[in-house]
Amino acid sequence: MTERLEPTCSHCRYFQMQDAQNGTCHRFPPVFAGESSPRETHHWRFPAVSPFAWCGEFQPLPQR
Numbered sequence: 001m002t003e004r005l006e007p008t009c010s011h012c013r014y015f016q017m018q019d020a021q022n023g024t025c026h027r028f029p030p031v032f033a034g035e036s037s038p039r040e041t042h043h044w045r046f047p048a049v050s051p052f053a054w055c056g057e058f059q060p061l062p063q064r
């Protein structure tokens, strides 16, 4: 029997965990994140997403 995973970010091939509660989505290139911190060398970020979020671009992790 094949286990069916929830289609959430934590099970998506585009998700990258950043810490225990947060991650980023790498489905698309980084997006402009504003200029609120002038000391940073660049202002482009991958979108921050919760491991429990989801979107219509979900793709399951590759099978091992």
Ligand code: SF4
Residues within 6 Å of the ligand: 007, 008, 009, 012, 013, 014, 015, 024, 025, 026, 027, 049, 053, 054, 055, 056, 057, 058, 059
């Ligand atoms: S936002 Fe969509 S594409 Fe990005 S990690 Fe979550 S489910 Fe995957």
